[in-house]
Amino acid sequence: MRILSIIFTLFSFISLFSQIKYEKGYIINNKGEKKNVLIKNWDWDLSPTEISYKIQENEPALVGNPNNLSEFGFADGSKFVRYNGKVDVSSSNIDGYTNNNQPIWENKSVFLKELVPGNKSLWSYREKGEVRFYYQDYTNEITPLIFKKYNIEGKVNLIGTNEDYKEQLNKLFEDKESSKKLVEITGYNTTDLIKIFSDYNNVPIKKNKIKFELTPRIGFSFLKLDVISSRSERNSYFEETSPRLGVELEVILPINKNKWSAIMELNYSKISGSYDNTNISEYNKYYTKVDYRFIDVPIGMRYYLFVNDKSKFFLNTQINAFSFNIGDEKISLNLDGIEVSYNEIGKTSAFDQVFFGVGYKYGRFSIEGRVSTNKSLINGSSTNSVFKNSSVILGYSLF
Numbered sequence: 001m002r003i004l005s006i007i008f009t010l011f012s013f014i015s016l017f018s019q020i021k022y023e024k025g026y027i028i029n030n031k032g033e034k035k036n037v038l039i040k041n042w043d044w045d046l047s048p049t050e051i052s053y054k055i056q057e058n059e060p061a062l063v064g065n066p067n068n069l070s071e072f073g074f075a076d077g078s079k080f081v082r083y084n085g086k087v088d089v090s091s092s093n094i095d096g097y098t099n100n101n102q103p104i105w106e107n108k109s110v111f112l113k114e115l116v117p118g119n120k121s122l123w124s125y126r127e128k129g130e131v132r133f134y135y136q137d138y139t140n141e142i143t144p145l146i147f148k149k150y151n152i153e154g155k156v157n158l159i160g161t162n163e164d165y166k167e168q169l170n171k172l173f174e175d176k177e178s179s180k181k182l183v184e185i186t187g188y189n190t191t192d193l194i195k196i197f198s199d200y201n202n203v204p205i206k207k208n209k210i211k212f213e214l215t216p217r218i219g220f221s222f223l224k225l226d227v228i229s230s231r232s233e234r235n236s237y238f239e240e241t242s243p244r245l246g247v248e249l250e251v252i253l254p255i256n257k258n259k260w261s262a263i264m265e266l267n268y269s270k271i272s273g274s275y276d277n278t279n280i281s282e283y284n285k286y287y288t289k290v291d292y293r294f295i296d297v298p299i300g301m302r303y304y305l306f307v308n309d310k311s312k313f314f315l316n317t318q319i320n321a322f323s324f325n326i327g328d329e330k331i332s333l334n335l336d337g338i339e340v341s342y343n344e345i346g347k348t349s350a351f352d353q354v355f356f357g358v359g360y361k362y363g364r365f366s367i368e369g370r371v372s373t374n375k376s377l378i379n380g381s382s383t384n385s386v387f388k389n390s391s392v393i394l395g396y397s398l399f
Contacts, residue, residue: 023075026073088103088144094149118200133165220241224387245269248266250263267298268295315359328345375387
């Protein structure tokens with residue numbers, strides 16, 4: 001719990017100095033005036049109810065919403081428009097199905113996101129886990145695509161589906177045969193609808209690409225091993241600052257503005273030495289010997305907090321998927337130089353340790369501080385152990 005508290009405190013501190021960026025974009029106000037501005041891009045999961053924007057970088061932020069903006073967009077081509085009209089508020093949760101197959105309409109003023117541009121464009125609205133789709137044709141009128149699941153005759157175990165959107169699509173695409181052929185296999189979901197509208201408008205489908213980074217990493221591990229034996233009057237304590245070598249593969253996920261990634265690392269470190277326990281008498285001397293050289297393969301997730309295009313903090317959590325012992329296979333207890341007992345260390349172990357890391361990355365360079373939970377190397381009848389591992393790691397991303 002102490003480790004988790006430290007990580008949470010560091011994460012909160014980092015959050016104060018990081019932010020979502022203001023990006024180049026534009027707004028169109030109620031008078032139809034278009035202005036180039038800087039917009040705070042949250043890469044919204046739900047449709048935004050308002051935006052924060054600046055006329056200039058050093059000017060105060062202003063607030064835009066459907067009451068004062070008719071449209072806004074970003075330099076990458078993403079666009080939102082104001083829609084004043086019917087929104088289906090029916091639940092897509094099975095517990096919320098009604099006995100009526102018709103949508104439950106409410107008039108709202110909201111922002112819709114453009115999914116496919118063109119003469120007949122596709123738009124979406126997301127709110128509280130619900131997603132609704134709309135189309136716009138040459139009349140410039142935005143119309144909801146109708147889809148609803150409901151209980152047939154009020155029976156909860158009989159579920160019907162209103163797929164009126166397919167009739168709408170058949171009529172909308174009646175002038176293009178290839179698009180009409182797709183209607184029957186088009187589900188009421190983002191992927192299928194983007195495919196059919198892209199086919200009609202001859203627009204290439206945008207694909208969010210996964211990015212890979214390979215990072216050699218060096219640093220120091222601060223290792224501590226406590227060997228607890230009933231054969232001696234004191235425990236054995238080993239501490240070592242060991243060079244650390246490794247390489248990390250990072251898969252940056254195309255979600256939430258590339259703030260999440262999956263990581264896997266291969267790293268090497270060691271702890272070795274002898275520890276004098278106590279003089280039982282003036283003639284006898286017990287000591288413990290260990291030579292633990294290991295390769296860890298932790299896997300986990302990383303979350304980024306961006307400061308600007310080059311600078312970002314990160315927080316990661318990993319579990320040690322595999323650990324390979326390439327040193328001695330035992331921790332031995334010696335009496336006057338003669339081994340009197342030993343405990344085996346397994347050649348491999350899996351999923352027995354968790355790591356927490358906080359770091360900073362600038363361009364290709366990175367630095368990370370990492371701590372671990374406790375791990376047992378041995379668990380014998382007379383001896384057990386507690387192994388801890390913390391590290392400072394420097395990295396340079398090759399690509």
